[in-house]
Amino acid sequence: MIPIELLKKDYGTEMALVVLACRVYCNSSPPAELENYIAENNADWKLVCTICRNHSIRPVVYKTLLSIKIPVEIEKLLKQEYFTCTLKNWKLALETERIIGLLAENGVQAWPYKGSAFSRQFYGDIISRESSDIDLIIQPVDLDKVITIMVKDGYQPEDMISYPYLKTKYFQFNKDFNFNKIAGKERAFHIEFHWRITENHFGFPKNANSLLYNNSEAVLLAKAEVNTIIATNHGLSIFIHHSKKDGFTSLKNILDINQINTLSKKSGDWNYIKKNITDFHLKKAWAISHLLSYKILGIQEQENDVDILEKVISRFLNQILSVNIVNTHTLKLKIIVSGFLICDTINDKLKFIFAFIKNRFTPTIADFKIIRLPHSLFFIYNICKPLRSLIMPYDVIKEKRKLFENNR
Numbered sequence: 303m304i305p306i307e308l309l310k311k312d313y314g315t316e317m318a319l320v321v322l323a324c325r326v327y328c329n330s331s332p333p334a335e336l337e338n339y340i341a342e343n344n345a346d347w348k349l350v351c352t353i354c355r356n357h358s359i360r361p362v363v364y365k366t367l368l369s370i371k372i373p374v375e376i377e378k379l380l381k382q383e384y385f386t387c388t389l390k391n392w393k394l395a396l397e398t399e400r401i402i403g404l405l406a407e408n409g410v411q412a413w414p415y416k417g418s419a420f421s422r423q424f425y426g427d428i429i430s431r432e433s434s435d436i437d438l439i440i441q442p443v444d445l446d447k448v449i450t451i452m453v454k455d456g457y458q459p460e461d462m463i464s465y466p467y468l469k470t471k472y473f474q475f476n477k478d479f480n481f482n483k484i485a486g487k488e489r490a491f492h493i494e495f496h497w498r499i500t501e502n503h504f505g506f507p508k509n510a511n512s513l514l515y516n517n518s519e520a521v522l523l524a525k526a527e528v529n530t531i532i533a534t535n536h537g538l539s540i541f542i543h544h545s546k547k548d549g550f551t552s553l554k555n556i557l558d559i560n561q562i563n564t565l566s567k568k569s570g571d572w573n574y575i576k577k578n579i580t581d582f583h584l585k586k587a588w589a590i591s592h593l594l595s596y597k598i599l600g601i602q603e604q605e606n607d608v609d610i611l612e613k614v615i616s617r618f619l620n621q622i623l624s625v626n627i628v629n630t631h632t633l634k635l636k637i638i639v640s641g642f643l644i645c646d647t648i649n650d651k652l653k654f655i656f657a658f659i660k661n662r663f664t665p666t667i668a669d670f671k672i673i674r675l676p677h678s679l680f681f682i683y684n685i686c687k688p689l690r691s692l693i694m695p696y697d698v699i700k701e702k703r704k705l706f707e708n709n710r
Contacts, residue, residue, distance in 0.1 A: 303330070303600035304619075306339065313623045316349040321598060321623070323366045324359070324553060328560060330600030333370050340372060347376050351383065353625050357553040358432040360387050365430065388429045394418060395428045395524035397491050398436050401455075402528050405440075408451050412438040415496055415514070418523045419530040420540060424561040428523060432554070435492035439514050439531070442473045442497045449479075457481035457493065464667045467674060475664055477501050499539050500547045502657060502664075510582050513539045534571040537562035538578050545587040549640025550594060550618050559591050560601055586610070587644040594618055614643055662688050 303325075310318035322339055325331035354360045364384040368377065395418040405412045413419075415438060421431035440448060449459060459465075460480040465472045472479075477498035483491045498511050517532040531539065541562060544555040566575045579588045589608040593615050595601040621636055638658065645651040665683035669690055675682055 304597050306331075306335075309623070310343070314349075314625070315343050315345050316353055317623055317625065319343070319345050319350055320353050320357075320359075320363055320553070323363045324557060324598070325600050326370075327362050327366045328557075328599050328601060333366075336366070337370050340370075347379065349625070351379070356626055358434070359552075359554050359557060360384065361391075361430050361432050362557060387432055391418065391421070391429045391431075391433055392524055394433050394436055394491070398438070399523050399526045399528060401436065401438065401493065403526075404455060405448065405451060408447065410440065410444045410447055410451065412440050412448075412495070413514075413518060414521075414523070414528060414530045415439045415536075416540065416543075419521055419528070420536055420558075422521045422523065423530075423533045423536060424558070424565055431558070435494060437478075437494050437496060440495050440497060441515075442470075445479055445495070448495055452481050452493070457483045457491075461667055463670050467670055473497060474502065475666075499542050502661070506542065506546050507582055510542060513542075513578075533565065533569070534574055537566060538575060541579075541587075541591070542582070542584070545584065545591065545644055546641060547637070549621075549637035549644075550591065551621055551637065551640070553598070553622060556591070556594055556598055556622065560595050560599055563592075563595070563601075583646040583650050584644075586646045590615065590618060590644060594622065598622065608646075617643070662691070668694065 306318050306322055309321055319336075319339060322331060322336050326333050326336050350363075351360075354363045360383055364380045364387070367380055368384065372380075398414050398418055402412050402414065414436075417431075417433045417435070417437055418428045421428050421433070425431050445465075449465075453459065458481060460482065464476075465479065468475065477500060478494045478496045480495070481493045482489050483493075496514065499514065500506050513535040514531060516535060518529040519532045520527045521530050530536065540558055544550065544558060548555055550556070562575075566572050576588075579585060585608050589610050592601075593610060597615070597619060618640070621640070642651060642654055645654050663684045665687050669683050669687060672690070672694075
């Protein structure tokens, strides 16, 4: 475990405070250590809140800080934000229950993924893990029906350009289909319907997506029990997402993985988890995640049969312990590099590179917006995509913002 004073020196007083609060939550540091640190250091509390917001860990950190002695004015600030997070999580859980019921009434089975269900399974409640949207798992064959139901319910689909044109090809190129519900000038809810853990360009084995569909268990969300992915498969899916898709970029990634490990050991599913880690070529990612958990959270380091270079761990530490996490081209590049570094074998690295090269020639909504070619001429998209992306880069965040502005 990295000494807290060293964390302070390398990453700042505020980041060290946030990490220490996470350690207290994970029972790897005593509350008194956190109290003493706050008393001895003049922290910028606005920056502390910014870090927690950027890393999506406000419930964990605020709950921990509110359980110890802190300045009264800070306590008031944290209570306000903690209440806001709690209220939002409850709203998301209630809407998740409602949408699952609505879909079931119309013959569509949907399982909650990440969000409230994962929080309930691995954190023990629905308020300890910060969420911003609703994720549901469906069968691709049900998407047409889902679109009809959701539009009738007042939700607006994000992409009705690509899907009507691509149809079944859409499921090859994408991992989800998204909707927004607008209330006045605000986005009330964002819902993502998934059929895959990561996009194809991460080069991950397709058979891993079976984790999303194999076996279910009932969990209580807000007021009702719903079926969701069995905890072990849910944990594995989140681990794949945080390692392969996110590339270990936030403290939330590490906290989630720690919760998965803790529950898996208690439930006796550890051997099942490790077998799948091996089968899906995730041994290096697994080893790195344990080293990061140990260094950041102070969780007992696991025995790993994979040697990880110290400079690789240092790179991930610098990436995770950054104050700001923004969806920029720089972040995307970091994720690509991370994905390459955690590949188990040379063959895995080659597959990863090939998948990203192939993605450079895979058309997106930006290409279909320019011109809708006959399906017989689809190959022209593949030829033009690299040039189009250089001349007219497509900013997903910017385009979604435009969509929101046009529909509110």
